[in-house]
Amino acid sequence: MPYQPVKFYQTGTYTVGNRLLAPNERSVQSSEHRSNSINSGHRACQGCGEALGARYAIDAAMLASDGQIISANATGCLEVFSTPYPESSWQVPWIHSLFGNAPAVATGIAAAMKAKGKPQVRVVAQGGDGGTTDIGFGCLSGMFERNDDVLYICYDNEAYMNTGVQRSSATPPTARTATTMPVGPEPGNPFGQGKNVPEIAMAHGIPYVATATVSDLRDLEYKVKKAMGMHGARYLHIFVPCPLGWGTVAHDTIRIARLAKETGLFPVFEAEHGEVTGVLKIRRKTPVEEYLKPQKRFAHLFGKHAHPDMVAHIQDMADRNIRKYRLLEEEAG
Amino acid sequence: MVTAAEMLSVAAFLEGRFAQAFPSFGSERMGAPVVSFCRISDREIRLREPIMEPDALIIQDPTLLHQADVFAGFKDEGYVLINTTKTLAELDLDSLLESCSPDRICTVPATEIGLKHIGRPIPNVPLLGGFAAVTGVIQLESVIKAINGKFSGKVAEGNIAAATEAYQIMLAEKKASGLATETTGRA
């Protein structure tokens, strides 16, 4: 008698792409009507977190705005791999101006739409951590201060990846980059006080600030939708692992992102007008080693010339985040 | 705040003449002596150099005369109008004024007149009224029109009263000292 395999469906889970959910609970990406704003054929690396994050974010923004989006994109990986001469993978109106001015260009587009009486057309700016936390920082702050009607999305892969993995102000301590080599008494990126751009955005008091990650894609879509339902300056900071720059395996991108969240190193939260309104709790607290070990950029912390003190320091940072943002279900005292 | 030079240029314009007013090319920080210039002509003014040989000087603050060399290039028969309540002797300007024609040097208490009619110690507008009377380069009517172009209501009224009083004082002084009447001239 022929053997008939039985197909087994998970009907109730919220895994992305689950079409067995009620229509209104499905993710944007699971819909065959999704915009494919950044279409296939782009030249991102295998396992690129940024390509994943951008696709989810922009398609969600398109749905939320009835397809009325204009995007300004800073120089960087996304810009380069999405428009490999002479092609473009964008199906939305899109402009790349310079490295440091995406927030200002977006401000200009928003002003033009207002002057022309087209308030339904929404503006989304995109940039990497380099273009956002460093060279574009002045323009970003200006856009925040004026409360311009722009959603700015930062794809944070924690270094200048496009130019060959150089350190940015978003690079975490101890990480190896081409300009913070794992040599000398303090190998890798030095311990500093960091530059917490989501907190800085909150300090500007803008209507909406959120962090998101490619390990929680539904949460990412939800946050984009929520942001698009508001007007004024909004900031979304998305954690996007870079297999090439971080020295991780291409198929591990989502898992690495999840570990960043579960260790507490990347807190996932949202805030309105400077006050935290929601937090994605850690499901299972994880020691930072589990996050650091799979990444070659942290390899010098382990092995023959290990630096347990530096790892302990990183664990402190994670614990501080957990306390600060209340990332664990049970709270002390 | 409109400088006297600018308002003078407007008055000349209202009489159908060409006028060019501009600030000094020196330091512009607050508190530094400020000099502004005005050229008046019946032809289009193309010249852009600072005024090297003034025909007239309007001194808003005589205490500055020892700091800024406003008399450089000044023509001997030029007019000097000084904002002060003191007499020329009391001002101790003999050395600076020795080559000027005495009947062309006049004083007017413009700050006090300004305070009286406008409520603020600003000598600009009264000085213009006085200038009109002393030199005849512009008419009082034009000064009044210029005031109305810039101000309105009570402020305009006050400025007009101030300009008129200064004009009348200087006109009376002129008649009293037998000054020659001039109806042309360049500032």
Next chain:
Amino acid sequence: MLKQIEGSKAVAEGVALCRPEVICAYPISPQTHIVEALGKMVKGGELSPCEFINVESEFAAMSVAIGASAAGARSYTATASQGLLFMAEAVYNASGLGLPIVMTVANRAIGAPINIWNDHSDALSQRDSGWLQLFAENNQEAVDLHIQAFRLGEELSMPVMVCMDGFILTHAFERVDIPSQEQVDAYLPTFDPRQALDPAEPISIGAMVGPEAFMEVRYLAHAKQLQALEMIPELAKEFKDVFGRDSCGLVQTYCADDAETMIVAMGSVLGTIKDVVDEMRADGHKIGVLGITSYRPFPLQQVRAALENCKRYLVLEKSLAVGLGGILATDVRMAVSGTGLNGYTTVAGLGGRAIPKASLHKLFREVEKETVDKVGFLDLDWEAVNKQLERERRIRHSGPIAENILHDKGIASAAKFG
């Protein structure tokens, strides 16, 4: 309507008549009065629909203009000197993308040493950016050039810089004929962009262009400027029909017909030069003037035609190509190359130093006699300069140059009063 008005205010009124939709402004002397006046008009509702944005830097100003223009809005900004340099990357970006932004440059010297007064170094530092550059002789021309600039820029889809001398023009009160809205509307139609970011027809603007096509794209910027050489005189002619006056164009000549000596210059100094030339003509000198209004595109043909019949020419410029000589002079030399004409350069008025008639009388006579330096510096204090050079020869730790010169000059003038 004739007005006695400050240059900046006149320009603001002229720009407002052009119905800009987005104005972005960062303050810098001596442009401030222009953007303040426009800001007031927008806030008060006089200029509408228009968005006025107070940006956080000049780099942001040009970037906002880029976004707005790319989205199809008529965009304007103004700057000078340090501000122009701060936005330099965006300046090249705007012309590279072919966006018809109009920008006023209130010409001011570039530091160090910091100096707020007029010369042409700022605009000329961007002469190869692809922006068209037009220089106003007086405030009437400044107003008229802005109106023509919007029209010119939008037809070509290229950005235009309108240059006017800082303080000398911006802060001068003089008679200007401010056109009516009807006149400007008749001359300048609504902005119909060649390219626009529009959700109805998505396009990607600003992608990388490799070696396979970069030269062609760059050449097209050049081709457009060559087109402008034809278009500028046509637009000036049309301007005359609508507004009733001769204004702008590529170049202007004065007393040039039988001139043996020609003086070439740009901007407000042309006014002073014309007065001097009138006086010298009255004395029998055969001297004339060539004023250049369109610096980019540089009107090689017209400059050559104006100069080729004279015996010698002097370029009097408010700019210095450090290590070479003149900037304008180099372009003029190219125009007359092959003619064997004797050309002289005098750098004058840097950092706002006055250019007095008396000095020009002396200088022009030296040019006639051909006794002037090939590259000269008007009214330069050679004593102060040589003193500093000698100081540097003697002492290694000679200190900051600017402070030394000021110190020397200070001591010299204090000694005068003893």
